[in-house]
Structures are given as C-alpha cells and as structure tokens.
Amino acid sequence: MIEIRFHGRGGQGAVVASKVLAVALFSEGKFVQSFPAFGVERRGAPVMAFTRVDADYIDLRCEIYNPDHVIVLDPSLLEAVDVTAGLGEGGAILVNSDHPPADFERFGSFEVATIDASAIAVDHGLGTRQHPIVNTAILGAFARQSGLVGLDSVVEAIKGEVPFKLEENAQAARDAFEQVAIGGNGGAR
Numbered sequence: 001m002i003e004i005r006f007h008g009r010g011g012q013g014a015v016v017a018s019k020v021l022a023v024a025l026f027s028e029g030k031f032v033q034s035f036p037a038f039g040v041e042r043r044g045a046p047v048m049a050f051t052r053v054d055a056d057y058i059d060l061r062c063e064i065y066n067p068d069h070v071i072v073l074d075p076s077l078l079e080a081v082d083v084t085a086g087l088g089e090g091g092a093i094l095v096n097s098d099h100p101p102a103d104f105e106r107f108g109s110f111e112v113a114t115i116d117a118s119a120i121a122v123d124h125g126l127g128t129r130q131h132p133i134v135n136t137a138i139l140g141a142f143a144r145q146s147g148l149v150g151l152d153s154v155v156e157a158i159k160g161e162v163p164f165k166l167e168e169n170a171q172a173a174r175d176a177f178e179q180v181a182i183g184g185n186g187g188a189r
Helices: 014-027 101-107 117-123 135-146 151-161 166-179
Strands: 002-009 031-038 046-054 069-072 092-096 111-115 181-185
Touching (some): 002 014, 014 151, 069 135, 092 135, 101 111, 111 135, 117 135, 117 166
Parallel strands (some): 002 069, 092 111
Antiparallel strands (some): 031 046, 111 181
C-alpha cells in the first residue's frame, strides 16, 4: 500500500486534490481511499488530506501517520508544521515553491521535488495572485514525480471532479507535469 499525505491551507484545494488523485488512481484499476482531516475550519487554516492506493482492497481506516509521499501546497507550512513527520526512509516530498530542490537540504535523504504551482495557477486564472488555487497543478507535478498515476488519468479526473474552469485546471496539471524539478536526496538530479 502507498500512502500520500497532503498539507495545505483551507481554500487551496488540498481536500479536492486528494479526491481527484483517488479518482485518477481508481480509473487505472487501483483500490483507493481519500479523506480529509480538519482542525479549525476556516480559510487559511492548516488542513491535511490523505490518499491511500493499493492493488488490493484497503481495510485500514485511520489517518496516515507514516506516508510514502508528502505533498505541500503552501510553502509557509514548512515553518509551521513538521511535514516530514512519519515520512519513511526513501520517502518523497513535493513542495509548491519557486526554489529548486537543492534549496531544501534540510530534508536530508528524502527525494525533494518542487513546482511553482502558485505561478501556474495564477497564469491560468485559478484563484487570485494572493490566494491561488494550486491543487490541480500540484497533481500534475505529483504524477511526474511519483510515477504512480498517469497524467491522462489525472486530467480526466480533473475534468470529472473539479467544478469550474475545467480546461484551465487541466492545462495547469499538464504545465506542472512538464515543469516540476525533481531532486535526489536534498539536491537536484
């Protein structure tokens, strides 16, 4: 089983991203779970969402404490939350950032990838410059970094699950798939 934990802020689309990823994986014949965890339910508050995927039925029914992948939609959370908590050896982190993976040496042995999902979202009119909605862009980058799901499946899931600006969201995922910078253990490769 592969477990993915999303870290975002209310209004960025972390919960929708988790669901869209699950739909994309399901369309490829995999068993999935997708669910959120909320603290204070308000725009801008930290939120987590989770996705599990396996080739077999998933019995487990709890939050994800030891993810294989961590996706960070808001880089300010890197200073506010321990996003690597429970991340296993060889785990991967995807960060919405305009910095290269080499700038994240503090993540040690984890594979780090970065994508400027905020800029992509703004370019496609997804949210505002102050509050971009980065979820679809981050999914395109995740498809490339992880290899767990095909970009076509992500795009089709976006078109089926995202309630507005379908082509803009789909193109944001495609752009992020092409632009993601994937590093090795704390550095670019």
